[in-house]
Amino acid sequence: MSNYHIKHLEEYYQVYRKSVRNPSAFWEEIAEEHFMWRKKWDNVLSWDFSKPEVKWFEGAKLNITENCIDRHLFTRGDKTAIIFEPNNPDEEALHISYKELHKRVCKFANVLKQNNIKKGDRVCIYLPMIPELAIAVLACARIGAIHSVVFAGFSSSALAARINDCDCKMVITSDGSYRGAKTLDLKSIVDEALKSCSGVETVLVAKRINTEINMVENRDKWLQPLLEEASTDCEPEIMDAEDPLFILYTSGSTGTPKGMVHSTAGYMVYSAYTFKNVFQYREPDVYWCTADIGWITGHSYIVYGPLCNGATTVMFEGVPNYPNFSRFWEIVEKHKVNQFYTAPTAIRALAKEGVSHLEKHDLSSLKVLGTVGEPINEEAWHWYDDNVGKKKAPIVDTWWQTETGGIMITPLAFCTPTKPTYATLPFIGIQPALMDADGNELIGNQVNGNLCIKFPWPSMARTIWGNHQRYKDTYFSAYENKYFTGDGALRDEVGYYRITGRVDDVIIVSGHNLGTAPIEDTINEHPAVAESAIVGFPHEIKGNALYGYITLKDTGESRNQDNLRKEINQLITDQIGPIAKLDKMQFTQGLPKTRSGKIMRRILRKIAEGDTSNLGDTSTLLNPEVVESIIEGAK
Ligand code: WT7
16 A cells, blocks of 8 residues: 555544654655655654754755656656746736746756855745746755745845845845736845845846846846756756755744754655645646745745646736736636635635625636635635535645644545644644643643644754754743644544644734734834834734734824824834734833733733733732723723
8 A cells, every 4th residue: 555645534544553653664665655866865764852853864865856847757748837827817827847847947057056056055035926936946956055035025124134144145036026906126125135135146137027127237137048048957966865955934932033944855755745645636636825935835835745746836926806806716717726725814805805706707626725824713714615615625724834844734635524723633644742831741632732743754844044042942942852833722522633823922914923022123123112012913804913012212292193103114014024014003101011021911912802801810010000001092
């Protein structure tokens, strides 16, 4: 029996048991039978969570792009690898075959080499969702350069921080991007960022919106002419299993963004294997994930996982509401999409517009629906199930993280019976644990605690770039010998998991992770601000929105508060990005603090939610009087 494709629940349980009884033997078999290696491993797994150190397939040699592209050339050369659907529905979609993808990746890889990029160098990719983005990622992997994709919605200072943190030698960007009816001036954001990035030698610029832009001599080069000249032959660099494949930044509850480092072999095996089984991908299915490649979802489930399986993967440049709210469904019908993977925030935004948009389109191709990024509320789950899947397409609610590299808790479509708001069961090889407040593992069902993982899995991040201590402190110090996820979860009477949300100071807004501390730090930079505290509050579409309590230095009589609000949000937009703007700002006389000076966020959260009936214990507060005035001001 091949364990690569699990087809029913019974088989899931069988394979799951096998995978946890003898993980090394299990993963060895998967790796051996379904991937292309230049040399096999000497050792499947070695690990020590106390260091922490994890190595999978040590001694193996490979190149992930041979697995994603070259090995399909004989059997699937003319098959479409990537369907590119442009922002503007009147612009023609592109179908890039595996053969064509191979050529384009090789050419791009040669351009990187000609520009002095070598194995191990870091390359920052700051591009919109155009084919060049996927191709740039694969071109880096082809020559062993470490890609660091930065979502093209981040501001220049956020971009600069990420470029500097891992010393990128090159930035790949475009003259601009289309986003619905708007165009964004990406190149000028890069120019601004590079004022503080002395290590960047070259900027490659793809043409997308054909505007006039500033090109810095000896630094900036148009990409297209270089590609035209480049050879279509590029031997893949032979990589060690544990060589870093990419860095991807994620926000933490405090401090600078964390550059999560993913390595080659384990990431490849796990992203491919989860893709196949979670979505039950079968040829010649067309699969569409609406995420941006700037997030981990796009890395694992637009690029690497699908291509490794020889799938056809859709890349969409635009937004769900352009030219109108029918766009997603129009694309599903046009490309006969079979698996559709999106985020709860998008589902809620679409649901709000009513079903008329769906009724105009033939959605009968849809076999599997997926959701990711935040807990999905029951109403959104049912709307998705009833109106998009017509109750015939199972919903896979996939829980995972940038750090985990691949899907961790999830139904397998057609195998696992689904339950609204539940991510259901651990994926093959994943050993979750729920922990109580005293640090003990909760045994049995119907329990609720902090979610940890007890055993390594192939695609886990190996470190934080340049800061292994922070990796240890953040993920391996809360509980001994366990990876701590930062999420809370409950396990129901049959062993299904429901993710209840973050238990740290991370707030998920429209599926994006935002740390409260970096936003507060930014606000506090405003000359009029003394201090601030950010909490989340429930929002109909975004899931959570941000509420800022801000204390001003001068009590504010002379200052125009509307202007101040605008200035503060502008500061946040400039330093972090528009996603982190505050929905509500309240100027306060002070913030409730404990005697040790810690802000009591619990109270602020309650006030933001509009629930002041039971604020809990306020006796430990240094300044209880401030609470009354905040409640008054919130009205
Ligand atoms: C956090 C990770 C991994 C892809 C996108 C987000 C939350 C993610 C779910 C889900 C409930 C979820 C968690 C997690 N989350 N998926 N299906 N149900 N919560 O990656 O930006 O690293 O965020 O997103 O809180 O810790 P990320």
